[in-house]
Amino acid sequence: MGLQSYIAERKRGKDILVMAHVVCGYPSFEENMQELEIMAEAGVDLVELQFPFSEPSADGPLFVHANEESLKAGTTIDQCFKFMAEVSARFPFKVLMMGYYNTAFKMGEERFVERVKEAGGVGYILPDLPVEEAVNLHRLSEEAGIEPIILMTPTSSDKRLAKLGLASRGMVYAVARKGVTGSKTNMGDDVLALIERCRQHTNMPIGVGFGISSKSDLDFLRGHADIAIVGTAALKIWKDEGAPGLKTFFAELMA
Amino acid sequence: MGLQSYIAERKRGKDILVMAHVVCGYPSFEENMQELEIMAEAGVDLVELQFPFSEPSADGPLFVHANEESLKAGTTIDQCFKFMAEVSARFPFKVLMMGYYNTAFKMGEERFVERVKEAGGVGYILPDLPVEEAVNLHRLSEEAGIEPIILMTPTSSDKRLAKLGLASRGMVYAVARKGVTGSKTNMGDDVLALIERCRQHTNMPIGVGFGISSKSDLDFLRGHADIAIVGTAALKIWKDEGAPGLKTFFAELMA
Amino acid sequence: MDIFDFSDGREGYYGEYGGVFLPEILQATIEELLECFRECKADPTFWQEYVALLQNYSGRPTPVTYLENLSRELGGAQIYVKRDDLNHTGSHKINNVMGQGLLTKRLGKKRVIAETGAGQHGFATATMAAKFGFDCKIYMGAVDVARQRPNVFWMENLGAEVIAVEDGQKTLKDAVNECMRDWVTNMADTHYILGTACGPHPFPEMVSWFQSIIGMEAREQILAQTGRLPNRVYACVGGGSNAMGLFQGFFDEPNIELVGCEAGGEGVGSYMHSARLAYDDASVGVAQGYKTYFLQNEEGNMNETHSVAAGLDYIGVNPIFAHLHDQGKVRFEAATDAEVKETLKLTMRTEGLIPALESTHGFVVALKEAATMSKDEIVLVNMSGRGDKDIFTIADALDDSKWKRFIEGKADQYRRERG
Amino acid sequence: MDIFDFSDGREGYYGEYGGVFLPEILQATIEELLECFRECKADPTFWQEYVALLQNYSGRPTPVTYLENLSRELGGAQIYVKRDDLNHTGSHKINNVMGQGLLTKRLGKKRVIAETGAGQHGFATATMAAKFGFDCKIYMGAVDVARQRPNVFWMENLGAEVIAVEDGQKTLKDAVNECMRDWVTNMADTHYILGTACGPHPFPEMVSWFQSIIGMEAREQILAQTGRLPNRVYACVGGGSNAMGLFQGFFDEPNIELVGCEAGGEGVGSYMHSARLAYDDASVGVAQGYKTYFLQNEEGNMNETHSVAAGLDYIGVNPIFAHLHDQGKVRFEAATDAEVKETLKLTMRTEGLIPALESTHGFVVALKEAATMSKDEIVLVNMSGRGDKDIFTIADALDDSKWKRFIEGKADQYRRERG
Ligand SMILES: Cc1ncc(COP(=O)(O)O)c(C=O)c1O
Numbered sequence A, B: 001m002g003l004q005s006y007i008a009e010r011k012r013g014k015d016i017l018v019m020a021h022v023v024c025g026y027p028s029f030e031e032n033m034q035e036l037e038i039m040a041e042a043g044v045d046l047v048e049l050q051f052p053f054s055e056p057s058a059d060g061p062l063f064v065h066a067n068e069e070s071l072k073a074g075t076t077i078d079q080c081f082k083f084m085a086e087v088s089a090r091f092p093f094k095v096l097m098m099g100y101y102n103t104a105f106k107m108g109e110e111r112f113v114e115r116v117k118e119a120g121g122v123g124y125i126l127p128d129l130p131v132e133e134a135v136n137l138h139r140l141s142e143e144a145g146i147e148p149i150i151l152m153t154p155t156s157s158d159k160r161l162a163k164l165g166l167a168s169r170g171m172v173y174a175v176a177r178k179g180v181t182g183s184k185t186n187m188g189d190d191v192l193a194l195i196e197r198c199r200q201h202t203n204m205p206i207g208v209g210f211g212i213s214s215k216s217d218l219d220f221l222r223g224h225a226d227i228a229i230v231g232t233a234a235l236k237i238w239k240d241e242g243a244p245g246l247k248t249f250f251a252e253l254m255a
Numbered sequence C, D: 001m002d003i004f005d006f007s008d009g010r011e012g013y014y015g016e017y018g019g020v021f022l023p024e025i026l027q028a029t030i031e032e033l034l035e036c037f038r039e040c041k042a043d044p045t046f047w048q049e050y051v052a053l054l055q056n057y058s059g060r061p062t063p064v065t066y067l068e069n070l071s072r073e074l075g076g077a078q079i080y081v082k083r084d085d086l087n088h089t090g091s092h093k094i095n096n097v098m099g100q101g102l103l104t105k106r107l108g109k110k111r112v113i114a115e116t117g118a119g120q121h122g123f124a125t126a127t128m129a130a131k132f133g134f135d136c137k138i139y140m141g142a143v144d145v146a147r148q149r150p151n152v153f154w155m156e157n158l159g160a161e162v163i164a165v166e167d168g169q170k171t172l173k174d175a176v177n178e179c180m181r182d183w184v185t186n187m188a189d190t191h192y193i194l195g196t197a198c199g200p201h202p203f204p205e206m207v208s209w210f211q212s213i214i215g216m217e218a219r220e221q222i223l224a225q226t227g228r229l230p231n232r233v234y235a236c237v238g239g240g241s242n243a244m245g246l247f248q249g250f251f252d253e254p255n256i257e258l259v260g261c262e263a264g265g266e267g268v269g270s271y272m273h274s275a276r277l278a279y280d281d282a283s284v285g286v287a288q289g290y291k292t293y294f295l296q297n298e299e300g301n302m303n304e305t306h307s308v309a310a311g312l313d314y315i316g317v318n319p320i321f322a323h324l325h326d327q328g329k330v331r332f333e334a335a336t337d338a339e340v341k342e343t344l345k346l347t348m349r350t351e352g353l354i355p356a357l358e359s360t361h362g363f364v365v366a367l368k369e370a371a372t373m374s375k376d377e378i379v380l381v382n383m384s385g386r387g388d389k390d391i392f393t394i395a396d397a398l399d400d401s402k403w404k405r406f407i408e409g410k411a412d413q414y415r416r417e418r419g
């Protein structure tokens, strides 16, 4: 089942889905697994597994640190894929690879698609790969039946959104604001306008990410977006308050 | 009695005269007086009293230090002249003012000549005042009956020596070598040649200075120069060994 | 050859290198930039204004100096040096910065950001921002902040905010990442003054264009002084902007050998260097917005790099050079830290020139090769910057005990004053 | 007016100032120098060689920069700056030094000595000596060694021996005395590269002649840029060489006001300054080989002088200025240390220029007066040097805590390494 139909199906039961995020190997694969357990229990629908990269230039401080520490601890791509395989086998949610293009480029795009697929991933998010540069990768993905998640942003022109819309598969990642991951986004008319504009250019479900951290954010998005994407907020809680904190966080978020 | 005739008279009894040097106010006027006592006792014929100046650029390290310390201790020109008056009244040797031209220039050349004269000085040595710049001062000195001591040097051309010879009065100061006061001069043919060249251009008695420090230097000059000028060597002894040292030094020097 | 004629290929690509690999959020910004740059490049008055600005503010044209003593002592080729060290702020970086300053004005932006390694680019940017009245933030790896403190001091006093980047290796590449993070947040009013011919298109082309003034001048000057063109032309290669600048004066000459001089650090096999093309340790990858040779591991994570010269201590190289290297049109050599120190001493004492540690890499290779060439040959080396900024590094490298005692005395004074 | 036409007066005298007051032992040397200088001055190929050397080695002509921001902010006269800071080694001192280098070669001498205050003249001399292959010894007051350490470091690395002079006030004047002492010993093979338009004839004339290149260029440049001559021309005055250099371009214009800017230190009445002509504390005297206004007491001993700028911290002033001051042809003003610090900050932030502390004295007076002038008037200021060398002094003056912490860290590192 493709990502789009998975989302459609999950949405039958709820008015908004939740996509969560972990950085593979940070603080450790064991802790990743504990986080994912909690997320699964809370009913998270999708998870991005970020493959650490040495130059995470689209990430904010917490994820930058996470990428760095994970690499320092020796995390390899093999481990990440192995972890992805375990996770997708074990949990009901669907898993996406998230990372930077060089990870795919260096192993070869064909091999990359193959490995995501083999590990049970339904797609990938490569924030530094513009559609122009993704033609081949998208073709390979289509052949393999995994989805390249396209990002749409508040700065994208209509012309650009049209182009992005054409390339969109599975879902669209709407970037709620300028900036890197991590800091709080003020949920307001801007976000709604963005979702509106995205809808004009794609029929895919729309996830909204960047700075989503609370039930009120979710409530705000309900009825507008299909998916709320929660990244840094969860990692921060895990770091500060561990498993009990994360449990409460997701319980409250998805209440 | 003018300097020239004083020298001629003193030379009747000895084949070489000795001119000594103190820096006024260094280490103190009291010590200056003690040094001069010893010099007088030893039979020194002439003494230069150096008026301290802040920019003693023709002096070597020991005299530079002496100039500086004397000024720091508050030595004034009045004190120097007063000291000169005492010294010339008290001792048999003749006294010359030695210093830099600015001392004379600032008080006015006329006043300068007057004050040297009043203090019993028979002349002055201003090493930074070339003859071209000394026309007025020399005229005033002539009128007052004191002598401007001209320096002749190994680098002076014959033409230059001729000019210097014309201006010479009282005695000539032959600078034994290049450099500043203080370091040892090797007594040899160069010095003899210099004296020889000086003699061709002046009838004045010739004193040889710069680096003279021992009886053997004196012996070397005997029969060639009229006066041996002893500067730094005596100060160094005074500093290192005090009155007994200086006594021995002059006793040996003039033995 | 016009490497910037993309009509047969993909815009912004040099062979397989270059491109734009940026987050979607920056797409509009980079398009706006490209458009503005195309306008500027097509507008001859822009270039005239640019040249006039550099003449009146930075002292261009910089001269070409004949190294009479070294040429004689080495007994080989006649050595000439292009003196971009004489620029205001002390390096070629000001050329690019002034050009982008004019462009920032055209874009209607009021704030500039820049990464810096040696601090020369940051110094130049802070200077330009002061002159143009822009707000200015400079990102600099914490390691570089420590080794190039004089430049940091000046940047701050010129009114720039300097951020010591504590991520990653804390050097140039990490400063680039921080710039990207700032830019994706503030692109509306902010232009990113990239400091070298790297990064996403149009930066490699744009920076090369501004720096081409070096080569245009040098070509004319060496012709005027010697009546002919040089046999070989040398420049150090960090990102590659000074080298691109100089080489562009000589690209069309099939008989002139162009030699890029990279940071050999502790030497081949040490893995403590920044030689992307001269050694075999780099491979093609995509990072920091573009595709080129990077010093990276098999998984595409960047390796630690090293050079005594902060401005060469970088993982990537300009994509144009990656292509010209493939084509054999530019030869790449490396100079080690140890060679750099020796050559710096030699150059100071023999010619009275103090090249920046970066520039000295070009001298190392040029002097070595000049010695083997014939007396009627000519080599031209780029002195991309002056070494004043390197005083702490050079004093350490030369183990200068008087300097150390002076610093210790100063530190004691500061501690005393603080009580 | 040709101030150097001595046919009606005494050679080497400007009114009652100037002359030669040297020990007899140097008379032949100074005559030889005068003769050689007269030959050079009469030989047009010498000047051509001189200009070519400065062009190819030092980057002349230096530009004239319009200070658009400061002119606008102050709302008065249009402010232009002559950029001698862009010279190789960072100041106008190189002009004189290269000229005297050529002359040293003509004299057949192989060794040079020089005094230095700010270190710029010593740096320039060490550089010239490296280029010409001369042995080189630099005398520098111990106080100046401490406050201008970067320059000392470079001098030593250029191969010069730097002697810290511990006599007197341990500043510039004491370094001059030490030079004299060296010179009277070693004149046979040694030329004394005097660094400013002071000292015995022919130095004031000779140094002024070499520096006149500044004014020649500036006159042409300001005409080309503005279509007219400036209303007022400003330069700082230590010994007076950069000011003489610039002013010579404008001496013959009765409507141009020439303003020499001295070091006011802690201000009028403080006796902690180096203002010989702007304040009333100096009187005519003879020292260091020439007659001029000196800061001296009634007995002719020199007073302590003070300036935040080592290169202005000097007792005397060039005799030509003493004369032109008497005649009312040059006006003298003073800038205090405090004003200098403020103006330096302003200039850095507003125009991206970092004038040397010495040069900043000219800026202080020029900016103050420009503000009171009309918008269609023009002032020209000499930026005789760049402030890089002053980093320690400026950091102290601005009480820069990051800099201090950096220095303390470095000191700790050195102590640790020594074990
Ligand atoms: C003086 C100098 N030269 C060279 C470089 C290297 O940069 P690029 O290769 O872009 O010229 C730098 C970088 O900071 C530099 O400061």
Ligand SMILES: Cc1ncc(COP(=O)(O)O)c(C=O)c1O
Residues within 6 Å of the ligand: D091, D092, D093, D117, D118, D119, D120, D121, D195, D196, D197, D236, D237, D238, D239, D240, D241, D242, D243, D310, D311, D312, D356, D358, D359, D384, D385, D386
């Ligand atoms: C930059 C600079 N400007 C000015 C001066 C003052 O000298 P002068 O008055 O001879 O130009 C100095 C002296 O060291 C200097 O370094």
